[in-house]
Amino acid sequence: MTRPALLYLTHRIPYPPNKGDKLRSFNLLRHLARTHAVHLGCFVDDPADLARVPELDEWCEQSCCVPLSPRWRRLASLSGLARNEALTLSYYRSREMAAWVARTVQTYQPAQAVVFSSAMAQYLAPHPELLSVVDFCDVDSAKWAEYANAHRGPLSWIYRREARRLLAYETSVARRVGAVSFVSEAEADLFRALSPEAAAKAFAVDNGVDADYFTSDPDSPSPFPEGEIHLVFTGAMDYWPNVDAVRWFVREVWPYLAASIPELRFTIVGMNPTHEVRALQDDPRIQVTGKVADVRPYLRHAEVVVAPLRIARGVQNKVLEAMACAKPVVASAAAALGIDAADGEHFVIAREAADFVTAIRQLLAYPEHARLLGRAARSRVLERFSWEANLSRIDFLLERPDA
The missing domain is CATH 3.40.50.2000 (Glycogen Phosphorylase B;)
Structure with missing residues (x-):
């Protein structure tokens, strides 16, 4: 035909x-x-x-x-x-x-x-x-x-x-x-x-989201050294809302976490990082990868994925991909808007810098709760996306x- x-x-x-x-x-x-x-x-x-x-x-x-x-x-x-x-x-x-x-x-x-x-x-x-x-x-x-x-x-x-x-x-x-x-x-x-x-x-x-591609695979090779705890952000790093998000996170949230968790690292994964983004590596515990062949290992081996966007339109694919990988996500209200999922059940919505600090600390302190949140996130993706x-x-x- x-x-x-x-x-x-x-x-x-x-x-x-x-x-x-x-x-x-x-x-x-x-x-x-x-x-x-x-x-x-x-x-x-x-x-x-x-x-x-x-x-x-x-x-x-x-x-x-x-x-x-x-x-x-x-x-x-x-x-x-x-x-x-x-x-x-x-x-x-x-x-x-x-x-x-x-x-x-x-x-x-x-x-x-x-x-x-x-x-x-x-x-x-x-x-x-x-x-x-x-x-x-x-x-x-x-x-x-x-x-x-x-x-x-x-x-x-x-x-x-x-x-x-x-x-x-x-x-x-x-x-x-x-x-x-x-x-x-x-x-x-x-x-x-x-x-x-x-x-x-x-x-x-x-x-x-392609849930057959973005899956949880904790036994796959990790891009991170052993003994470290990783927060991960993903996105095109020449897109101004993403640039603004990571700079705000490093300025307003990161110091309070880094001071109390020595093993903590923050990894920014995405193509075309601007000069302002690369400058964040002045802190040796922050890594900017640039373009990577596959973003999934960074998601799969992150303890928490963050999406601290202050300006966001539509649906953030970065959030859906992390949820599909069964990772706990802490997202701003702007980044969560439009995603048919429940705060506290499928991800955590943080409205202020202090909320990000509290949510991330709790997820790191209670890893079983983090795993349950991640599993619920993937189930929601399979059901709705x-x-x-x-x-x-x-x-x-x-x-x-x-x-």
């Missing part, structure tokens, strides 16, 4: 799935490819990913992967000031991408389109005949508003402007497409509150966007 053509647009190449947004966009690609001939258009902002483009053939009928230089696109995005539009739209505006989309629609005549991130919805405007679902994933405009509150001066003004302009654009997109989806019910509710005129178009399509089960709602939206 011939699979129907489907247009799929993403702001970043969905392979390899090595960071939060790519995990969702890749699993969505893999899901769509089971029932559709997928025509993928995306940007590539990491030169290393260009070598992986041929691997997309496993899931795509064809693909258009346009290289994007973040430095130059940041400059180009300033044209949005003159256009009175969100800078995000200018950042991802490309004549090459628009031409490819037009050719694909004319040649293959897809009836449906799935778009990942609001910025890519601009390529749907010339093609209103497509039945489209736009996966906003997060309310990006709210992220910029949080950035504005966390900064001062010109940056705060730019971020606040971006929040306003992008929300107006997100609302206009939601009103003209079949449906828009979000990574959690909390994000969908936020969008409904911010854009009541488009509320009926907003749906939650929860994230998942299957990619296939959760992404099946996209199929429903493609068939019945008015429901």
